[in-house]
Amino acid sequence: AQKVTQAQTEISVVEKEDVTLDCVYETRDTTYYLFWYKQPPSGELVFLIRRNSFDEQNEISGRYSWNFQKSTSSFNFTITASQVVDSAVYFCALITNGGYNKLIFGAGTRLAVHP
Amino acid sequence: DSGVTQTPKHLITATGQRVTLRCSPRSGDLSVYWYQQSLDQGLQFLIQYYNGEERAKGNILERFSAQQFPDLHSELNLSSLELGDSALYFCASSAVGTRGFPETQYFGPGTRLLVL
Numbered sequence: 001a002q003k004v005t006q007a008q009t010e011i012s013v014v015e016k017e018d019v020t021l022d023c024v025y026e027t028r029d030t031t032y033y034l035f036w037y038k039q040p041p042s043g044e045l046v047f048l049i050r051r052n053s054f055d056e057q058n059e060i061s062g063r064y065s066w067n068f069q070k071s072t073s074s075f076n077f078t079i080t081a082s083q084v085v086d087s088a089v090y091f092c093a094l095i096t097n098g099g100y101n102k103l104i105f106g107a108g109t110r111l112a113v114h115p
Numbered sequence: 116d117s118g119v120t121q122t123p124k125h126l127i128t129a130t131g132q133r134v135t136l137r138c139s140p141r142s143g144d145l146s147v148y149w150y151q152q153s154l155d156q157g158l159q160f161l162i163q164y165y166n167g168e169e170r171a172k173g174n175i176l177e178r179f180s181a182q183q184f185p186d187l188h189s190e191l192n193l194s195s196l197e198l199g200d201s202a203l204y205f206c207a208s209s210a211v212g213t214r215g216f217p218e219t220q221y222f223g224p225g226t227r228l229l230v231l
Contacts, residue, residue: 044223101146103158
């Protein structure tokens with residue numbers, strides 16, 4: 001069975017703090033893809049990053065960084081020096097090779113960044 | 116802006132009614148997906164179409180149906196609506212993956228449905 005777990009329901013930080021959003025996934029497939037999406041208060045879903053199971057290199061994009069560890073089935077997301085505009089719900093998602101391109105989403109983590 | 120458009124943005128209707136949600140994919144994308152986001156179920160995959168043909172089905176109710184037209188836009192039809200169908204309905208589109216690998220799905224702004 002495929003599953004994505006985001007154990008943190010809500011996180012509250014003060015601006016400029018670093019914050020890490022956890023994502024743990026389950027799949028028996030050896031080929032799979034992991035994604036992070038952001039849902040700001042306006043409601044749309046914004047694509048942030050995609051990773052395939054063969055590429056464990058960490059990635060940094062500005063204040064955002066992602067740590068992919070197959071050994072622990074985790075794909076964590078860190079925001080450095082958080083800003084109020086980072087306030088949103090963040091979703092981790094999984095597509096497996098046998099999953100017909102169906103995105104399996106975690107429950108999401110609501111991040112509130114206070115000034 | 117993802118390039119995926121959805122209409123209408125908001126829809127308020129009564130139980131027992133039927134509604135149609137419309138989606139236009141990004142230019143060049145052949146695949147269209149529908150997802151439902153509700154408070155109790157989270158984000159759930161409903162159905163995928165590829166170039167006019169149904170490709171995959173998720174937890175889509177029999178009261179719901181979809182289609183993709185020759186111009187690649189898609190419609191999701193919801194009938195005999197119940198209070199529990201109130202949700203945010205997203206459409207996403209993606210390009211054709213190479214060697215069977217899935218491409219990134221880009222989401223539209225969603226249609227917020229409220230059934231009273």
